[in-house]
Amino acid sequence: MKNTFRLVIKTPLQEVFDKQVESVSFRALDGNAQIFAKHTDLTAAIAYSHINVQANDFNDYFVVTNGTLSFDNKTNSCHIMALRAVDSKHEDKLSAKHLIEKIEAKLHDGNDLSRFKLVQLENMKFALQEEAND
Numbered sequence: 001m002k003n004t005f006r007l008v009i010k011t012p013l014q015e016v017f018d019k020q021v022e023s024v025s026f027r028a029l030d031g032n033a034q035i036f037a038k039h040t041d042l043t044a045a046i047a048y049s050h051i052n053v054q055a056n057d058f059n060d061y062f063v064v065t066n067g068t069l070s071f072d073n074k075t076n077s078c079h080i081m082a083l084r085a086v087d088s089k090h091e092d093k094l095s096a097k098h099l100i101e102k103i104e105a106k107l108h109d110g111n112d113l114s115r116f117k118l119v120q121l122e123n124m125k126f127a128l129q130e131e132a133n134d
Helices: 088-108
Strands: 005-010 015-021 023-028 031-036 042-054 059-072 077-087 116-120 126-130
Touching (some): 005 059
Antiparallel strands (some): 005 015, 059 077
8 A cells, every 4th residue: 555654543442443544634723634644743632623534445534522643754653542532423423322311410410400501512513511600
């Protein structure tokens, strides 16, 4: 495989991805970026990003939160370490499931949910936010 590099995506709980790829596109804290084989050394912080992984025979998408990306030119490899990284095909189901579990836990604990509101985040994602007491 010419013009490829190794991409590894990991969380504290699992290795999400480990394959040879041709490019990786992502959004770092300071803007959008794309990496190709033999890229210069790079370290970038990722708060929330859709990761587009391209190779000759596939194109995968992941959603990464709270992570770092590092590219090592000497080994021609890229590592993304994140608190959360999921295949974007499962993102909507996982996000909704997590939100429902959070709401159910608060109801089970007897919390009054009138202080909470749903807020819309980037790309039609939602979160439960407690309103400040005035």
